Amino acid sequence: xxxxxxxxxxxxxxxxxxxxxxxxxxxxxxxxxxxxxxxxxxxxxxxxxxxxxxxxxxxxxxxxxxxxxxxxxxxxxxxxxxxxxxxx
Amino acid sequence: xxxxxxxxxxxxxxxxxxxxxxxxxxxxxxxxxxxxxxxxxxxxxxxxxxxxxxxxxxxxxxxxxxxxxxxxxxxxxxxxxxxxxxxxxxxxxxxxxxxxxxxxxxxxxxxxxxxxxxxxxxxxxxxxxxxxxxxxxxxxxxxxxxxxxxxxxxxxxxxxxxxxxxxxxxxxxxxxxxxxxxxxxxxxxxxxxxxxxxxxxxxxxxxxxxxxxxxxxxxxxxxxxxxxxxxxxxxxxxxxxxxxxxxxxxxxxxxxxxxxxxxxxxxxxxxxxxxxxxxxxxxxxxxxxxxxxxxxxxxxxxxxxxxxxxxxxxxxxxxxxxxxxxxxxxxxxxxxxxxxxxxxxxxxxxxxxxxxxxxxxxxxxxxxxxxxxxxxxxxxxxxxxxxxxxxxxxxxxxxxxxxxxxxxxxxxxxxxxxxxxxxxxxxxxxxxxxxxxxxxxxxxxxxxxxxxxxxxxxxxxxxxxxxxxxxxxxxxxxxxxxxxxxxxxxxxxxxxxxxxxxxxxxxxxxxxxxxxxxxxxxxxxxxxxxxxxxxxxxxxxxxxxxxxxxxxxxxxxxxxxxxxxxxxxxxxxxxxxxxxxxxx
Numbered sequence: 001x002x003x004x005x006x007x008x009x010x011x012x013x014x015x016x017x018x019x020x021x022x023x024x025x026x027x028x029x030x031x032x033x034x035x036x037x038x039x040x041x042x043x044x045x046x047x048x049x050x051x052x053x054x055x056x057x058x059x060x061x062x063x064x065x066x067x068x069x070x071x072x073x074x075x076x077x078x079x080x081x082x083x084x085x086x087x088x
Numbered sequence: 089x090x091x092x093x094x095x096x097x098x099x100x101x102x103x104x105x106x107x108x109x110x111x112x113x114x115x116x117x118x119x120x121x122x123x124x125x126x127x128x129x130x131x132x133x134x135x136x137x138x139x140x141x142x143x144x145x146x147x148x149x150x151x152x153x154x155x156x157x158x159x160x161x162x163x164x165x166x167x168x169x170x171x172x173x174x175x176x177x178x179x180x181x182x183x184x185x186x187x188x189x190x191x192x193x194x195x196x197x198x199x200x201x202x203x204x205x206x207x208x209x210x211x212x213x214x215x216x217x218x219x220x221x222x223x224x225x226x227x228x229x230x231x232x233x234x235x236x237x238x239x240x241x242x243x244x245x246x247x248x249x250x251x252x253x254x255x256x257x258x259x260x261x262x263x264x265x266x267x268x269x270x271x272x273x274x275x276x277x278x279x280x281x282x283x284x285x286x287x288x289x290x291x292x293x294x295x296x297x298x299x300x301x302x303x304x305x306x307x308x309x310x311x312x313x314x315x316x317x318x319x320x321x322x323x324x325x326x327x328x329x330x331x332x333x334x335x336x337x338x339x340x341x342x343x344x345x346x347x348x349x350x351x352x353x354x355x356x357x358x359x360x361x362x363x364x365x366x367x368x369x370x371x372x373x374x375x376x377x378x379x380x381x382x383x384x385x386x387x388x389x390x391x392x393x394x395x396x397x398x399x400x401x402x403x404x405x406x407x408x409x410x411x412x413x414x415x416x417x418x419x420x421x422x423x424x425x426x427x428x429x430x431x432x433x434x435x436x437x438x439x440x441x442x443x444x445x446x447x448x449x450x451x452x453x454x455x456x457x458x459x460x461x462x463x464x465x466x467x468x469x470x471x472x473x474x475x476x477x478x479x480x481x482x483x484x485x486x487x488x489x490x491x492x493x494x495x496x497x498x499x500x501x502x503x504x505x506x507x508x509x510x511x512x513x514x515x516x517x518x519x520x521x522x523x524x525x526x527x528x529x530x531x532x533x534x535x536x537x538x539x540x541x542x543x544x545x546x547x548x549x550x551x552x553x554x555x556x557x558x559x560x561x562x563x564x565x566x567x568x569x570x571x572x573x574x575x576x577x578x579x580x581x582x583x584x585x586x587x588x589x590x591x592x593x594x595x596x597x598x599x600x601x602x603x604x605x606x607x608x609x610x611x612x613x614x615x616x617x618x619x620x621x622x623x624x625x626x627x628x629x630x631x632x633x634x635x636x637x638x639x640x641x642x643x644x645x646x647x648x649x650x651x652x653x654x655x656x657x658x659x660x661x662x663x664x665x666x667x668x669x670x671x672x
Contacts (some may be wrong), residue, residue, distance in 0.1 A: 018151020081209035
C-alpha cells in the first residue's frame, strides 16, 4: 500500500514538475545554449571563416570550448526553420 | 431533477468515451500501425545534447505537453457552438476526442520521432515538397496574427465586464517580476518563492473581486479601444524584457490558478446532481437560419460548429508542440501514447467541463455573445460546491483571471515571436526605412497593430471563427502529412487520412463562409457588429469598410493557401503511392 501511495505521489510530483517547470527549465537551458554557441563561435571562428579573436586568445580559451565541440557541431548542423523560432 | 438534466451526465459520458479512446482505439493504433518498440532508440537518445534532445520521463513530458497545449480554445469554443444547442457541441467534442483529436497529437509526435525529431517545417519539406514549407511559413504568420487578435479580444472583453481583472493582472505581472528576481538574482529556494507567489496571487484575485474600478460602462462607448492600450503596454514589456525576467516566471505562476480552475470545474460538474445545478441551454436550435443575424454571422452548423470548438476537439497548434519539443525528449516510443494521446484527452476533458460551465447559463443571457459569460457559467457551476452566494465575487474574479492568464501566457510568447521575426526579416535590410521595422521597440509594438485592426471589427465571434478555421486547417495539414508518411511506409493510413480530409474540407468551407460574411459587410457598408458603431462615429463609415475589407483579404488569402495546401498534400499522396516502399 505504501509502495502504491508512494508511486502515486511520485507520479503527481512528476506531472506537476512537467506542467509548471519543465518548459521554464528548457527555456533557460536554451538561453545557455545560445551563449555557449556564441562562445564556441568566438573561439573556433577562424575555422569557419569568422576570425573573431586573435589566435593567441583562441588558443588560451580552447580548453574551455573543447568539451562542448561535439554538441555544438550537432546543433550547428541541425536543420532549423521558422517552426523552431516559436519555442524561443 | 433527472440526472441527464445536469452537466454530470455529459461529463460522465464524455469521460467514459475518453477512456475508450485511450485504452481501446489508441492502443490498437499504437500496436498495429506505428508498432511502437520500447527497445528502439528515440531521437532523445540518438542526439542527446542536454538542451533540446534529452530523455524525459513520461509523466513529466505528459505534464509539459498538456500545459503547452492548454489555452483558451477549449474554454471559449463551446460558448460559440451553443448557437446550435448543447447537444451538437457535446457530440462533436466526444466524436473528435474518439477519432480525431488524439490521432493528430499522437501521430504528429510519432512522425517526428521516426524522422530524427524533425520539426514541422522540415517534415513538410521532405514529405510534401519545398512549396509546402513556404506555404506553411505564410500560413503560420496569418495563424499567429489571428491567435493574437482573438486572444487580445477576449482579454479586453473580460476586463471590460470585470474591470477588477485588470488589477489582478497587474498584480500577476508584478508578482512575476518579483518571482523572476528572487529565483534568478537572489537564487532563493523555488518552494519558498512559489509560496510567496501563491499568496500574492490570492491577494490579486481578492483585489479583482473588490476593486472593480472603473465600473462597467464608465469608459463610455469605447471600452475595447481604451482597455487595449494598457494590455498592449504589458505585452510589449513581455516582448522586450529578457525571458527569465517576466515571461518565464509569469508562465510558471499562472500554472497554479489554471490547474485549480480546471479541477474546480470538474468537481462542480460531477457534483451537479447534488448541488442542483442543471442544464439551462436548449439541446438543439437550428442547422441554419440566414434571416437570423447570429446564424448569418456564424454560418451553418457545418462547418461553423467544427471550427468554433478549436483546441477542445482538435488543434493544429498541438502538432507544432508535438513535433517541435516533445518528440526530441521522448524517452521510449511506448511513451508516445500516454504523452500525445493522454495529454490531448485531458485537453478534451477541459473542453467538456467548459461546455458544462456554458450550458448552465440561462438562455436569456445568449452566452455566445460575450466570452466573459463563461465566468458567470463557471461561477454558477462551482459556487454551490465552494460556499454558495458568499463566495461568488471571489469566484468571478478567479475565473476571470483564469481566462486572462490563459490568454496572456500565449500572447506574451507571440509578442516575442513577432519581435524576433521582424528583426530577422527587416533588421538587416539595406534600406534604413525598412530597418526601422526591425528595431526591437518598433517591432514589439507593430506585432500588435495588425491584430488590433481585427479587434476593431468588433466581432469576436467572426475573428474566433477565422482563428478556429486556420487552427483546424493546420490540424488537417498535420493529419494528411502523417497519412503521406504512412503511405510511404505501406502502413494503414485511413485512420489519419479520413479525419484529415474531413478537417481540410470543413475548415476551407468555414474560411470561405467567414470571408463571405466580411465581404457582405464591406460591399453593403454594414456594421458587422454594434461595436463597429464606435469606429463609425469616431472616424467614419470608411474606416469600418476598410477594417472589414482587411478581414476579407485575410480570409481570401487563407482560403487560397488552404486550397493549395490541400492540392499539394493530395499530390504527395498520389506520388507516395507510386513510389516503392521506404524503409524507416
